[in-house]
Amino acid sequence: MGNMDTETIAANETITQGAVPRTIGLTVLLHPDVRRIGDVAMLTEMGSRGRSELSRFAPDFHKPRSDEAAPLDTPYVSRKPIVIETPIIGGVRLSCERSAQLKLNEKSVHESQELDDAMIRRGVVLVIGDAVVLLLHLVDHRIADTPDLEMIGENPEMNRLRANILRVADLDVPVLIQGETGVGKELVAQAIHNNSNRSDRAYYPVNMAAIPEKLATRELFGAEKGAHDGAQRFYQGYFLRAHNGTLFLDEIGDIAPEIQPMLLRAIEQGQIQVLGSEQFREVDVRIITATDVNLRSAVEAGTFKLPLLQRLSGYELHVPPLRHRRDDIGRLFYHFIEQELARTGELSRLEPPAAGRKFWIPAKFIARLAAYDWPGNVRQLRNVVRQLVITNRGETKFRSDKTLERLLDEPKTPEQDAQEVRVERKKRRASESITDEEIISALRKHGFNISAAAVALGASRTWLFTRMERCDRIRKAADIGADEILNCQERCDGDIEQMAQSLEVSQHGLKQRMKQLNLSR
Numbered sequence: 191m192g193n194m195d196t197e198t199i200a201a202n203e204t205i206t207q208g209a210v211p212r213t214i215g216l217t218v219l220l221h222p223d224v225r226r227i228g229d230v231a232m233l234t235e236m237g238s239r240g241r242s243e244l245s246r247f248a249p250d251f252h253k254p255r256s257d258e259a260a261p262l263d264t265p266y267v268s269r270k271p272i273v274i275e276t277p278i279i280g281g282v283r284l285s286c287e288r289s290a291q292l293k294l295n296e297k298s299v300h301e302s303q304e305l306d307d308a309m310i311r312r313g314v315v316l317v318i319g320d321a322v323v324l325l326l327h328l329v330d331h332r333i334a335d336t337p338d339l340e341m342i343g344e345n346p347e348m349n350r351l352r353a354n355i356l357r358v359a360d361l362d363v364p365v366l367i368q369g370e371t372g373v374g375k376e377l378v379a380q381a382i383h384n385n386s387n388r389s390d391r392a393y394y395p396v397n398m399a400a401i402p403e404k405l406a407t408r409e410l411f412g413a414e415k416g417a418h419d420g421a422q423r424f425y426q427g428y429f430l431r432a433h434n435g436t437l438f439l440d441e442i443g444d445i446a447p448e449i450q451p452m453l454l455r456a457i458e459q460g461q462i463q464v465l466g467s468e469q470f471r472e473v474d475v476r477i478i479t480a481t482d483v484n485l486r487s488a489v490e491a492g493t494f495k496l497p498l499l500q501r502l503s504g505y506e507l508h509v510p511p512l513r514h515r516r517d518d519i520g521r522l523f524y525h526f527i528e529q530e531l532a533r534t535g536e537l538s539r540l541e542p543p544a545a546g547r548k549f550w551i552p553a554k555f556i557a558r559l560a561a562y563d564w565p566g567n568v569r570q571l572r573n574v575v576r577q578l579v580i581t582n583r584g585e586t587k588f589r590s591d592k593t594l595e596r597l598l599d600e601p602k603t604p605e606q607d608a609q610e611v612r613v614e615r616k617k618r619r620a621s622e623s624i625t626d627e628e629i630i631s632a633l634r635k636h637g638f639n640i641s642a643a644a645v646a647l648g649a650s651r652t653w654l655f656t657r658m659e660r661c662d663r664i665r666k667a668a669d670i671g672a673d674e675i676l677n678c679q680e681r682c683d684g685d686i687e688q689m690a691q692s693l694e695v696s697q698h699g700l701k702q703r704m705k706q707l708n709l710s711r
Contacts (some may be wrong), residue, residue: 213238214276214310215329216244217519218251220556221322222264222426222549223542228344229253229260230520232331234276243271254344256333266291266319274326280676281306282326282667296554296562313516315560321548338682339381341374342525345515351378351507359385359503364457366442366482366502369509372569375480378509379438388476394434396427398440405660406449407465409457414466429462429473436476442502443483443494450495457501477502500571512564512571519560527571530579551578551588558598586593597671626661633664637691640698653661667699672707675700679709 214236218229229251235238242249246267250259272286282305284433287294294316305314305326313327330346336353358365359382367375383393401409412427428437439445445453456462457477461470479502488494512519531537539550550614564570574594581591624647636642644654658664670693682688690697 193333210242213329213331214240214250214274215327216280216316216321217325217329217520217681218262218329219315219323219325219517219523219560220549220551220553221262222708223525224540226251226260226262228526230329230517232329232343235272235573236276236280236307236328238276240276241273244274245269245271256337257493260318261327262318262322264319264322266321268319272318280307282310287588291319293329293554293557294559313560315557317553317557320553323520323553323560325520325560326340329517336385338696339385341377341381342522343518344521345510347510347515348518351509351526352381353608354507355381356385358382358507359389361505362387362476363504364477364479364502365507366485367507367509369480369482370511370565370567372567373484373509373511374568375482375509376438376440378507379440379478379480382478383436383438383476386436386476388420388435392432393438394432394435395438395440396428397440400656402657403446406446407452410449411452411462412464427464428463429475430464430471431585432475434475436478438478438480440480441482442479443485443488445461447493447495448496452500454495454501463653466662510557510565516560520556522568522571523556523559523575526575527579529574534578534579534583536583550582555588555590562598593692624657627655629654629661630664633658634694637687639694665694667695667703668691668706669705670695670700672709675707675709677705 211237214233216231216233218226221227221229226317231244231249231251233242233249244267245261245266245556246263246269248271250261252259258601268290269285270287272284272290272292275283275285277283277584283302284292284294284299284305285302285703286299288298288300290299294303294314294441296317310326313325313329316324316326318324330349331490334344334349336349336356338511339352341348341352342446347449352459355378365379365382367378379395383389396409398406407413408425410427410429412430413425415424453465456473456475458474460473462473463470472487485494485503487500488501528537528540531539532633543549558625559571559574566573577591577593581588581594629643629647632643632646633640636646640654642660644650674693678689678692682692686697686700690700693700
């Protein structure tokens with residue numbers, strides 16, 4: 191919240207987006223030595239006549255943020271060069287002999303191939319010798335001079351994003367992060383906090399879409415004892431927990447209309463009103479918000495208040511979708527696969543292969559990943575890598591299961607994916623209309639069997655568990671003492687199902703509590 195007038199430093203779109211790079215270059219998406227993934231070679235400026243040669247020994251590929259540079263230097267790349275020309279009329283012409291073993295879109299290039307400007311801007315995936323995958327695209331010739339902020343990627347848009355994060359991190363003003371689902375908005379929020387003057391204070395991320403509308407006031411601002419049915423003690427909301435720190439409100443586009451004036455007051459005046467109290471409390475909280483919703487359209491539709499949007503957008507950051515930073519797919523892939531292989535104990539798969547051996551995942555599969563548009567962005571890529579590693583666990587030859595093939599053969603557009611997200615939110619909102627009384631009734635009717643009660647309510651088990659945790663009227667197994675459990679165990683002759691019904695808790699929760707207390711069943 192700070193003293194600076196937030197409206198005077200709203201992010202300028204030109205600064206946020208930056209100049210479009212014009213240099214044509216190559217980024218390594220796959221190499222037999224996977225440590226080469228992400229290396230970049232600069233070729234020539236787009237729109238000017240130029241000629242470059244790509245072979246086993248040239249050009250040098252530079253490792254970002256390092257002085258290291260080396261040619262591809264693998265026997266899978268021919269000594270005879272692939273010629274990359276930029277005619278004065280625009281576009282790129284690839285020329286090579288058959289021995290170059292060059293493939294574009296899984297088709298061999300034997301003599302020449304013309305690529306227009308639009309293809310270069312999107313990024314063209316090249317496969318050489320069925321072992322090396324490169325992306326021919328526009329690169330930024332400038333060396334990144336900002337720290338990586340624990341975010342993977344060297345695309346120019348990512349480097350501009352990092353620079354903008356550092357511009358605003360220590361200014362203590364509200365920041366609005368915009369971007370599609372799965373792009374990593376939460377990482378941006380964390381980076382802002384980590385580089386702020388509050389980095390040693392509390393940081394609370396809150397998903398507004400996961401909070402039922404009826405509980406939003408209580409969750410954000412707190413509630414006095416007796417403020418509502420079942421409120422048996424004071425409840426400290428997120429604003430009080432984050433006092434002197436940072437509060438990250440994700441999915442801010444889903445905030446209920448009646449909460450918006452309260453949030454506006456908290457930002458403008460640094461005051462909140464706890465539910466059930468007539469007094470205002472002073473709070474000092476840095477607000478960061480994020481959304482994949484067009485809030486200006488929401489303002490026009492009457493679902494989002496313009497004054498709140500103006501306060502939240504003291505500075506705006508735009509996180510690029512993965513399809514706009516296609517050169518980072520290899521870097522992210524390597525980062526995620528290293529993490530997943532560590533979990534399965536198969537990190538040896540990433541060791542440089544013996545002479546004459548290729549990487550265990552076929553180059554054509556990596557090329558398909560690079561050509562895919564990733565409507566679910568970085569989150570979706572991570573899930574695919576996890577699926578890939580588990581599917582191939584213990585296998586000597588690469589396997590691609592039906593889940594992966596279905597995803598790559600029937601790609602959804604970002605618009606289709608966004609529609610699915612909206613449908614899922616509608617379902618969640620429908621669940622949120624269920625009252626505590628209905629939940630308690632369903633639980634009792636089904637003997638506190640969570641799965642059966644969830645089905646009866648038309649909700650998911652995860653949603654029901656969350657509501658149970660937040661409801662003061664529902665007893666928690668963790669609150670039951672040893673004596674009460676032992677007495678119930680004796681009455682029910684040790685039948686765990688009867689015990690759970692009698693104590694009005696879930697069987698799973700009761701088992702966990704008994705295990706915690708070292709009680710025999």
